[in-house]
Amino acid sequence: MDTFADIPRIYTAVAEWAACLVYILMMKRRFKGVMFAGIALAALIIQSLFLVLTDEVIIVLWIPCMIVAVLLMYLFIYICGERSKTTAGFLCVKAFVLAEFAAAFEWQIYRFFWPEDEAPVWIRGLFLVAIYGVVFGLAWLEKRYYPEHVHVRISRRELMSAIIIGVAVFTISNISFISSNTPFRGRYEYEIRLMRMLVDLGGLAILYAQSIQISELRVRRELEAMHNDLYSQYQQYQQMKDSIEMLSQKHHDFKHQIGLLRIMDSDEKRNAYLDEIEKEVGFHEIQNKTGNHVLDTILAGKAMYCSRNNIKLTYVADGKLLSFMSTMDICSIFGNVLENAIECEEKIEDVKKRLIHLTVSAQKGFVLIKVENYFEGQIEFTGDIPKTRKKDKRNHGYGIKSMKHIAEKYNGTTTISAAKKWFEVKILIPLPEQV
């Protein structure tokens, strides 16, 4: 293996370290500022020392040393990023292949200009920085176009296939360096190096394609779940609409019966009592007129549920402001936000504290939808979505996600907060007629 000059180990170490850094910077980090800089520096020193010190090991130990080097990379990524083990593993494979490619690519170009490795040290250094800068800079673009795969949890199976790709790439690209007697060995140094670089590039492309596929799968699955949620809110709305119509009919009959009762009974007190009932009935009938039929129906349905469960739901709502939104979207936003609030209130023991207040109002060129509900204890957040205490954890979050998604569709923004015993969801959407 020592028939020709291979890449100095220190350069490989720098490439490995830089590749890890590229992916760590794409992730949500556990550490920031000086702390992070310190850890990164330590990682660079450890990686370099390890590779330089193991430069001269006997061939049998070469593979174990490689494995340790990869493990060091894994540790660096896992410690710094706020991600699961499998995601860290996946990114580690990507970082490793990227590093292999960067090192091979740089070496290839360098040897083209200085075949005898005769460049002065400072030029050598500058050259390294420039080439690595270009390679890792290009890798960094991945964040912009396909950022999802760093944010999702990678499954074991996905990790396994990445590892297999990584190992295959590494084996084929390095086989000529270990043994000279294989069918894949190039005859000359230049060809060997070129072949290694191309294999690494191929590996990089495969892993990149895999990342894209993972991202797209996740996005599709999420959209499906959100669509299901949307549909179920819409179905609920349809059912509510039917039952409320039926109820109105009953109210009408009821009033008719009161009229009959009145004729049959002339007792004054009874009459006064009947007046009272009549007032009640009339009151229910004209309730919930916000100026938007869909909102009326949802509010009527939820209000019924709330009064059965001793939750005080109050609202001030200008439904006319929502006329630019589709029925489905109104269902999803209000259905979800009220469902969340109700879920939270039902857990409060003291029924006097079960309070929900909803407003829909025009604020300058925006419509502001605000739902606040009283809560006790702690509400934990995963990202900006509150954690559920529902049994069905897998489907959790899609309600809020679909709500956010809809707000975004209308160029709006959703914020969620929990402070001073009040949990608040606020949605601000620009009014379309405002130009």
Place this chain on the structure above:
Amino acid sequence: MVINIAVVEDEIEYSNHIKEYLHRYEKEYGETFHISTFRDGDEIALGYKSQYDIILMDIQMQFMDGMRAAEKIREVDTEVIIIFITNMTQYAIKGYQVDALDYVLKPIDYFSFSTRLERAIGRMKNRVRHYITISVKGGTVKLDISDVCYIESQRHNLVYHTRDSQYVTTATLKDTEEKVYRLGFCRANKGCLINLEHVDGVWEGCARVNGENIPLSRSRRNAFMEALTNYVSEVIK
């Protein structure tokens, strides 16, 4: 800080009830109220002179109902917080017509009354005036922060844009941002801080401020919109 509260209620029993709750609130939350009572909407609305911070008002009254009275009051005072106290929810939900986005249901329960009041007082306190003193050519100027529409950096200067004039001072946008961040300002792009109070709309990636369109940079758009959402919901009446 004394909070001026008006109670407008035609039934003496309820009126006393509300006063009793207000006194209890004062003790529990360490506030000081100055309470005035009225027996009908016309009593408070006629000759109204923005002297209250919060008005607690029944909707159903004999001569002038709460909605009508609130309309009259709003002609004079857009700032006062009006909370209806009613069992007429079908009217209360139309409170948005008079910028009354909150109400308490009768029979009044102290817990819900106090929490609604607490939130109203919180929003009211958010609207306290702040002033900023900046040095301009030949002296200093004291500006009411809510008169400033936006602050723009031009070379080494900062330009404070108010509704009808501009003030130039030397300072960096970064330092100023730290100072006015808590006062409801937010970065829209590299060179501009917008007073969220003056954002009239957002349209095609621009914030409309005092009739001008200020572009929101891609990287700051989300943070800006979130700040705006929080701001708007904090200051509503």
